[in-house]
Amino acid sequence: xxxxxxxxxxxxxxxxxxxxxxxxxxxxxxxxxxxxxxxxxxxxxxxxxxxxxxxxxxxxxxxxxxxxxxxxxxxxxxxxxxxxxxxxxxxxxxxxxxxxxxxxxxxxxxxxxxxxxxxxxxxxxxxxxxxxxxxxxxxxxxxxxxxxxxxxxxxxxxxxxxxxxxxxxxxxxxxxxxxxxxxxxxxxxxxxxxxxxxxxxxxxxxxxxxxxxxxxxxxxxxxxxxxxxxxxxxxxxxxxxxxxxxxxxxxxxxxxxxxxxxxxxxxxxxxxxxxxxxxxxxxxxxxxxxxxxxxxxxxxxxxxxxxxxxxxxxxxxxxx
Amino acid sequence: xxxxxxxxxxxxxxxxxxxxxxxxxxxxxxxxxxxxxxxxxxxxxxxxxxxxxxxxxxxxxxxxxxxxxxxxxxxxxxxxxxxxxxxxxxxxxxxxxxxxxxxxxxxxxxxxxxxxxxxxxxxxxxxxxxxxxxxxxxxxxxxxxxxxxxxxxxxxxxxxxxxxxxxxxxxxxxxxxxxxxxxxxxxxxxxxxxxxxxxxxxxxxxxxxxxxxxxxxxxxxxxxxxxxxxxxxxxxxxxxxxxxxxxxxxxxxxxxxxxxxxxxxxxxxxxxxxxxxxxxxxxxxxxxxxxxxxxxxxxxxxxxxxxxxxxxxxxxxxxx
Numbered sequence: 001x002x003x004x005x006x007x008x009x010x011x012x013x014x015x016x017x018x019x020x021x022x023x024x025x026x027x028x029x030x031x032x033x034x035x036x037x038x039x040x041x042x043x044x045x046x047x048x049x050x051x052x053x054x055x056x057x058x059x060x061x062x063x064x065x066x067x068x069x070x071x072x073x074x075x076x077x078x079x080x081x082x083x084x085x086x087x088x089x090x091x092x093x094x095x096x097x098x099x100x101x102x103x104x105x106x107x108x109x110x111x112x113x114x115x116x117x118x119x120x121x122x123x124x125x126x127x128x129x130x131x132x133x134x135x136x137x138x139x140x141x142x143x144x145x146x147x148x149x150x151x152x153x154x155x156x157x158x159x160x161x162x163x164x165x166x167x168x169x170x171x172x173x174x175x176x177x178x179x180x181x182x183x184x185x186x187x188x189x190x191x192x193x194x195x196x197x198x199x200x201x202x203x204x205x206x207x208x209x210x211x212x213x214x215x216x217x218x219x220x221x222x223x224x225x226x227x228x229x230x231x232x233x234x235x236x237x238x239x240x241x242x243x244x245x246x247x248x249x250x251x252x253x254x255x256x257x258x259x260x261x262x263x264x265x266x267x268x269x270x271x272x273x274x275x276x277x278x279x280x281x282x283x284x285x286x287x288x289x290x291x292x293x294x295x296x297x298x299x300x301x302x303x304x305x306x307x308x309x310x311x312x313x314x315x316x317x318x319x320x
Numbered sequence: 321x322x323x324x325x326x327x328x329x330x331x332x333x334x335x336x337x338x339x340x341x342x343x344x345x346x347x348x349x350x351x352x353x354x355x356x357x358x359x360x361x362x363x364x365x366x367x368x369x370x371x372x373x374x375x376x377x378x379x380x381x382x383x384x385x386x387x388x389x390x391x392x393x394x395x396x397x398x399x400x401x402x403x404x405x406x407x408x409x410x411x412x413x414x415x416x417x418x419x420x421x422x423x424x425x426x427x428x429x430x431x432x433x434x435x436x437x438x439x440x441x442x443x444x445x446x447x448x449x450x451x452x453x454x455x456x457x458x459x460x461x462x463x464x465x466x467x468x469x470x471x472x473x474x475x476x477x478x479x480x481x482x483x484x485x486x487x488x489x490x491x492x493x494x495x496x497x498x499x500x501x502x503x504x505x506x507x508x509x510x511x512x513x514x515x516x517x518x519x520x521x522x523x524x525x526x527x528x529x530x531x532x533x534x535x536x537x538x539x540x541x542x543x544x545x546x547x548x549x550x551x552x553x554x555x556x557x558x559x560x561x562x563x564x565x566x567x568x569x570x571x572x573x574x575x576x577x578x579x580x581x582x583x584x585x586x587x588x589x590x591x592x593x594x595x596x597x598x599x600x601x602x603x604x605x606x607x608x609x610x611x612x613x614x615x616x617x618x619x620x621x622x623x624x625x626x627x628x629x630x631x632x633x634x635x636x637x638x639x640x
Contacts, residue, residue, distance in 0.1 A: 022431045022441055034442035036363075036407055036459055043356075043363070045442070047409040047457055051449040087356055089367040091411070091455040111342045121342055122354035122365070129371040130450050135411040137367055137457040139356055 033081040035145055042141045046077035052132040060173045063102045065188040066134060067109025073212065074136035075117040075192035076265040080210035082201020083142030085119035085194060090136055093129035110136070117194055144201055148225035151207035151270040157230055157295040158280070160196050160267045163215055164247070164254065165240030167261030171250060180242055190265040196287045200269050203279065208269040214262040216311065219304045222268060229300030234259060234307050238292040259306070270297055353401040355465055362461045366397035372452040380493045383422045385508040386454060387429025393532065394456035395437040395512035396585040400530035402521020403462030405439035405514060410456050413449035430456070437514055464521055468545035471527035471590040477550055477615040478600070480516050480587045483535055484567070484574065485560030487581030491570060500562055510585040516607045520589050523599065528589040534582040536631065539624045542588060549620030554579060554627050558612040579626070590617055 033044040050070040052058055061069065071088060078085045090110055094103060107121075114121055119138065151157075165186030169179035179187065193210070200208060207226050209218050215237065219230045234255045247257030271279075280291040303310060353364040370390040372378055381389065391408060398405045410430050414423060427441075434441050439458065485506030489499035499507065513530070520528060527546050529538045535557065539550045554575045567577030591599075600611040623630060 022427060034407070034409065036442065045407075045409060045457075045459065047411055047443060047445050047455075049411045049413060049445045049447050049455070051413055051447050054447055054449060087354070087365075089354065089365060089457060091367055091369045093369060093371055093453065107342060122356065123367060125367050125369045125455070127369050127371050127374055129374060129453065133413065133449065133453060135367075135369070135445070135455040137365075137409060139365065 033077050033083065033140070033145065042143060043139065044078065044081050044083050044142055044145055045137065045139050046074060046081075047135060047137040048074040048077060049133065049135040057173070058132060061188050063105035064109035064112070066132065067106035067111075068113045068189050069109075070134035070136050071110045071113035071117075072190045072192050072265065073263070074138040075113060075119070075194065076190070076210040076212065078117075078138050078140035079192045079194045079197035080146075080208050080267055081140070081142055082144065082146040082197045082205065082208060083140035084198060085114075085117040085138055085140045085192075087122040087139045088114050088119055088136055090121060090124035090134065091126075092124065093127050093131070093133040095130065095132070096128040106134070110134075113192075117192055142198075142201065146197075146201045146205045146208040148207055148209050148222050149227075151222060151226035151228045151297045153228055153297050153299045154273055155206050155270040155297040156273055156275065156293055157219075157232065157297060158269050158271055158275075158291050158293050159211070159215065159238065160193050160269075160289050160291055161264070162238045162240040162258075162290070163211065163264045163266060164243040164258030164261050166190065166263045166265075167257065168240065168243045168246045171246050182242065183240070186240060186264065190263065192265060193267045193289065196283070196289050197267055199283060199287055200267065200271070204272055204275065206270045206272065208267055211264045211266045211268050212262065215259045215264070215268065216304065216306070217262070218268050220302075222270070223304055224302050226270075226297075227301040229298035229303035229305065230295055231298050231305040232259075232295035232307070236292060236294045238290060238294075353397050353403065353460070353465065362463060363459065364398065364401050364403050364462055364465055365457065365459050366394060366401075367455060367457040368394040368397060369453065369455040377493070378452060381508050383425035384429035384432070386452065387426035388433045388509050389429075390454035390456050391430045391433035391437075392510045392512050392585065393583070394458040395433060395439070395514065396510070396530040396532065398437075398458050398460035399512045399514045399517035400466075400528050400587055401460070401462055402464065402466040402517045402525065402528060403460035404518060405434075405437040405458055405460045405512075407442045407459045408434050408439055408456055410441060410444035410454065411446075412444065413447050413451070413453040415450065415452070416448040426454070430454075433512075437512055462518075462521065466517075466521045466525045466528040468527055468529050468542050469547075471542060471546035471548045471617045473548055473617050473619045474593055475526050475590040475617040476593055476595065476613055477539075477552065477617060478589050478591055478595075478611050478613050479531070479535065479558065480513050480589075480609050480611055481584070482558045482560040482578075482610070483531065483584045483586060484563040484578030484581050486510065486583045486585075487577060488560065488563045488566045491566050502562065503560070506560060506584065510583065512585060513587045513609065516603070516609050517587055519603055519607055520587065520591070524592055524595065526590045526592065528587055531584045531586045531588050532582065535579045535584070535588065536624065536626070537582070538588050540622075542590070543624055544622050546590075546617075547621040549618035549623035549625065550615055551618050551625040552579075552615035552627070556612060556614045558610060558614075
């Protein structure tokens with residue numbers, strides 16, 4: 001357990017220390033999903049928490065969106081493992097003075113995300129507390145779990161969809177502005193890439209992770225877990241439309257803004273070099289989502305190069 | 321989904337409304353454990369949250385105890401379904417200034433409870449937040465899930481172990497005193513009755529629930545779910561030793577103090593009338609835990625009588 005599948009960051013340092021402390025009482029900490037032991041070898045499970053004031057502010061999101069977003073984030077972990085979602089459990093903590101209709105609206109958001117992921121809500125727990133908090137556990141099944149740790153030198157690095165929209169919305173919300181509607185949806189009602197993850201898992205993906213800590217942060221996780229390096233051509237990073245002005249307002253190129261953004265919930269995946277652009281076209285035909293080749297897997301364990309430069313630690317850290 | 325397996329209380333009203341709102345997107349809300357659909361029919365799962373300031377105060381518990389207690393509460397739901405525990409996922413929210421050693425100590429407490437329940441920690445999530453919060457999801461397996469809803473008129477009502485110790489500790493802690501050591505253990509490091517639940521499940525238990533909302537509160541849940549009545553002989557309620565003085569200090573008989581107490585994590589179970597006191601002796605020989613006959617199952621749906629008197633709503637409510 002001294003090795004866990006995590007890159008840099010205080011949250012990840014904590015998790016590493018926890019894994020060391022628990023020793024044999026813990027297994028497989030650090031991946032997005034856990035394989036349930038002694039099952040049929042196909043059951044995977046993941047849990048994800050969203051805390052008011054850390055992951056979101058009440059003023060930014062409707063109650064429906066808080067629930068939808070929390071459930072989507074958890075479903076996205078199943079997507080990143082190449083699995084199909086099956087069932088959700090929801091822990092909801094809200095202040096005692098919250099009207100029941102808000103609790104119901106939040107749970108309707110959870111239910112809508114579950115329905116979109118072809119999963120059902122099967123249980124949960126409810127408590128009052130000082131802030132809103134939603135913890136979602138998702139169970140899923142996969143014929144072949146794709147982990148973070150399977151990338152091999154010579155594989156190629158790909159990413160689904162576009163990046164940067166969620167961060168663009170976040171920047172606008174944090175500065176009291178109204179985000180563009182498409183950016184708002186990326187942030188407030190992300191779509192877990194479940195069909196995409198299953199497609200990639202069944203077509204030989206060697207490693208996969210959902211982009212929740214930012215593309216570069218998740219590249220570090222994948223590189224650390226696989227004990228490989230990644231070399232990214234930043235000019236190829238697919239951008240969500242309309243992020244240029246906001247990126248430039250915060251002093252970043254659009255590509256860097258998108259690559260450092262968090263919570264896009266796209267999939268970062270390594271595929272054998274035999275996976276072609278024709279295969280990527282077929283992916284898009286089948287799923288309606290783009291798949292873009294953004295880099296190479298190298299032998300330099302743990303190193304992430306962006307246009308040849310080894311960048312310092314970056315990516316979201318909910319413990320920073 | 322208009323019928324859920326819950327008694328009175330604001331938390332339970334919320335859950336009922338949630339179940340109505342979710343309609344077909346939710347299944348089986350209200351029981352302690354959920355059966356995972358499309359599995360092998362033996363996988364059960366439950367989730368349970370402990371929030372600082374609601375379920376505990378930091379001053380009352382060591383970090384190890386906070387983790388142990390949260391995990392035990394979740395494991396207890398598996399016990400109440402007659403299942404064996406298998407795996408835990410832990411969501412941990414702590415203030416940003418908490419030293420890492422406290423996070424580790426909490427997770428060691430979770431690990432110790434997991435080990436006691438022959439389960440392993442397989443995943444989780446970590447975030448900062450304004451207060452300590454631990455949400456534990458437990459997966460388990462059972463050859464035959466025992467629900468709240470299976471009690472039949474003519475069955476008898478039994479309870480494992482003794483009651484009131486956890487409440488005695490809580491009263492002392494709330495008034496700034498040091499609880500008796502045995503009471504402190506009942507509150508801070510409860511033992512989930514896993515072997516006991518499996519024994520009872522395999523010997524024909526018709527309905528079962530772990531006592532987390534207080535004996536009388538959980539009697540109401542069981543009666544509501546089973547659409548039966550329960551008639552309790554309060555003089556037979558098994559008491560934890562040493563609670564008399566504390567009960568009397570708060571103006572209650574020891575029996576009522578124990579019957580209204582929460583978070584004992586004993587098992588409340590209905591068994592066919594053919595289950596004899598010799599069978600209860602065998603239970604005690606096999607598990608080391610007492611099993612006490614405390615009442616009868618009647619035809620009066622939802623009614624809970626204590627010594628012939630229909631008592632108003634009671635039991636813990638973490639939303640009150």
